[in-house]
Amino acid sequence: MNARTLPAMLVLAAGLALGAATAEGLAQHAPGHAHAETRPPESFAEAVSRIREELAELEGMVARKAFVAAHEPADAIEQLASALGRLSLRPESGVPREKVRDANLAGKDLAKIARQFHDAADRNDGAACLRLLPRLQELVAAVGAFAPEKWVCDMHCEPGKVFDGPGVCPVCRMAYKPISQVPYSANVAPDPAPIQAGVTTQLTIRLLDPAGNVLGLDALEIVHEEPLHLLMVNSDLSWYAHEHPTPRPDGAFVLPFAFPAPGEYTLFHDYTPKGKKQQVAPFKLKVAGVAPPPKPLVEDYDTVAQIEGYEFRVRCNGVKFAATEDSIIRIGIDRDGEPVTDLEPYLGELGHLVIISADLKSFVHSHPLDMTDDHDGGDHGHAHDHDHDTIMRAARAAVDLRNGKPSDVVFHAVFPRPGLYKAFAQFQHKGKILTYPFVINAEPPRDGRAVPAGDDKHDHGGHDHSSHGATK
Numbered sequence: 001m002n003a004r005t006l007p008a009m010l011v012l013a014a015g016l017a018l019g020a021a022t023a024e025g026l027a028q029h030a031p032g033h034a035h036a037e038t039r040p041p042e043s044f045a046e047a048v049s050r051i052r053e054e055l056a057e058l059e060g061m062v063a064r065k066a067f068v069a070a071h072e073p074a075d076a077i078e079q080l081a082s083a084l085g086r087l088s089l090r091p092e093s094g095v096p097r098e099k100v101r102d103a104n105l106a107g108k109d110l111a112k113i114a115r116q117f118h119d120a121a122d123r124n125d126g127a128a129c130l131r132l133l134p135r136l137q138e139l140v141a142a143v144g145a146f147a148p149e150k151w152v153c154d155m156h157c158e159p160g161k162v163f164d165g166p167g168v169c170p171v172c173r174m175a176y177k178p179i180s181q182v183p184y185s186a187n188v189a190p191d192p193a194p195i196q197a198g199v200t201t202q203l204t205i206r207l208l209d210p211a212g213n214v215l216g217l218d219a220l221e222i223v224h225e226e227p228l229h230l231l232m233v234n235s236d237l238s239w240y241a242h243e244h245p246t247p248r249p250d251g252a253f254v255l256p257f258a259f260p261a262p263g264e265y266t267l268f269h270d271y272t273p274k275g276k277k278q279q280v281a282p283f284k285l286k287v288a289g290v291a292p293p294p295k296p297l298v299e300d301y302d303t304v305a306q307i308e309g310y311e312f313r314v315r316c317n318g319v320k321f322a323a324t325e326d327s328i329i330r331i332g333i334d335r336d337g338e339p340v341t342d343l344e345p346y347l348g349e350l351g352h353l354v355i356i357s358a359d360l361k362s363f364v365h366s367h368p369l370d371m372t373d374d375h376d377g378g379d380h381g382h383a384h385d386h387d388h389d390t391i392m393r394a395a396r397a398a399v400d401l402r403n404g405k406p407s408d409v410v411f412h413a414v415f416p417r418p419g420l421y422k423a424f425a426q427f428q429h430k431g432k433i434l435t436y437p438f439v440i441n442a443e444p445p446r447d448g449r450a451v452p453a454g455d456d457k458h459d460h461g462g463h464d465h466s467s468h469g470a471t472k
Contacts, residue, residue, distance in 0.1 A: 040083060042275060044093040044103075047080045048147040050277075051110075052180030054080070055140050058117075059133070067129050068324060069416065071121035077136075078114035081107045084143060095146050103146050110139040151176040156212030182210035186269040186281035194288040197261050205230070205245055205253040207271055207281065216251030221272040224347040228253055229270040231354055231365075234263055236294035237422035240437065242352075262289030266360050280363060297358050297420045299441040310335050312425075312436040315404045323415045323442045329353065330408040331425055331436065339407040346428035353411045355440075358420040369410045415442035 041047035054073040061070040084107030088095040095103045113136050120128035150162040157171035167176045189204045207215040207228070220227040230243045239260060245253035259265060265285045272278045301314040311334040321327045331351070333340040343350055353366045415421060418441075425436040 041080055044087040044095060045147045047083055047087055048144055051077050051080050051140055056181045062129055062133055065126060067121050067126045068124050071118045074114050074118035074121055078111045081111035081114060106142045110143055113139055150179045152179050152182055152211050154182045159212035162211050179210045184209055184279040184281055186283050188283045195259060197287050197289055198258055200256050200258045203255045203257055214251040215273055217247040219274055221274055223272050231268040232265055233356060234265050237356060238295045240424045259287045261292055262287045263291030268363060297439050299439050301438040301440050307436060314438060320443050321440050322446050323418045324445045327413050329411040329413060330404050332405055332408045339405045340429055341407045344428045351409045352426045355413055355421050355423045362416055364413055366411045366413050369412060418442050418444045
């Protein structure tokens with residue numbers, strides 16, 4: 001698949017506790033919508049570990065009746081389970097030779113039930129999802145018997161320590177958790193503290209795996225030219241920054257930065273550990289002083305914006321954006337009355353689009369579709385090329401309505417539920433980085449499907465980051 005064909009979509013929600021990295025997904029798709037393409041596992045143990053992680057996300061979604069969102073982790077479980085038979089044959093798999101057949105059959109059974117769950121979730125059939133969940137959990141436990149899970153203290157009292165079973169941490173006296181249920185996270189230490197508005201503060205950032213190990217430069221993929229993308233917003237989304245902290249030899253990252261005003265800021269750390277899927281770990285910081293009054297979010301995507309001598313506009317063919325549906329967002333850029341046709345690559349892409357919900361719980365990072373792609377849905381070795389084709393057909397249909405220009409940059413996104421979202425599109429032209437903010441009010445789904453209301457809990461939905469250059 002062309003690395004520029006599918007948008008790189010990352011889904012999460014900012015955890016309310018510092019360092020939390022659980023998420024609510026912009027992954028609630030109507031039937032036929034695109035799936036994240038699951039990176040093939042390299043070992044049996046890795047496949048089982050990732051299956052457990054996906055199941056934990058799925059269970060959280062089901063608990064909140066977010067059935068449509070649960071189709072993403074179910075799809076990932078199906079793909080991972082389908083690889084277990086092949087992986088169990090490897091001498092280093094850890095599966096005893098006499099148990100290889102059992103592992104293979106358990107993987108096939110799990111893939112079958114995961115597909116049934118996926119289809120039920122796609123239909124928003126909650127009753128079927130609830131009926132299938134115990135069987136799904138049973139089969140995950142069955143494949144897990146060939147690669148027993150480790151346990152950790154999720155407070156990271158003894159970083160790096162893992163245990164063979166349940167227990168109690170001798171430091172904080174909290175019960176250990178299965179490592180699959182502990183998210184990746186980030187910890188940020190400012191110096192000096194407290195942070196003062198307008199004063200440069202040194203931010204020391206440590207990215208942590210579920211066991212509490214610090215992930216330095218050598219443990220991370222280089223994604224869009226950087227190991228770590230730091231996306232920062234204030235509480236009312238009126239301010240946004242996209243920075244790239246510098247790695248240190250001790251594994252930490254550092255960024256000198258001056259925050260513009262008092263108040264609370266959410267820092268989204270976007271990174272991909274080697275051999276793992278992309279992570280975004282949120283962390284909240286407070287800048288001392290009285291925060292200015294919040295600026296209300298008002299839908300304005302149909303307004304032409306004048307920014308640094310450029311005209312920006314969103315073209316949507318007069319159709320309102322709706323939750324759970326494939327949204328094709330085309331951005332036109334003009335200068336001096338003429339379309340800008342010579343955008344320069346910015347961090348390896350023609351543009352970047354970050355969308356954050358008003359409650360700061362949902363986040364998507366998308367990259368442009370390649371509208372010159374002539375992919376015809378044939379056999380390209382990917383299980384979900386038909387989903388790619390669905391998106392491309394929708395994008396081409398939008399362009400064919402002739403209310404735009406060939407130079408428009410085309411993005412794809414899915415809004416998980418109705419409500420307000422702030423989007424930040426970034427481009428580079430003649431060496432200048434241009435940021436275009438706009439607000440979208442996603443309406444209820446046009447097909448009348450029920451969408452769970454937001455709450456204080458979060459899911460980590462599936463995501464695609466195929467334009468990373470790594471296979472996902």
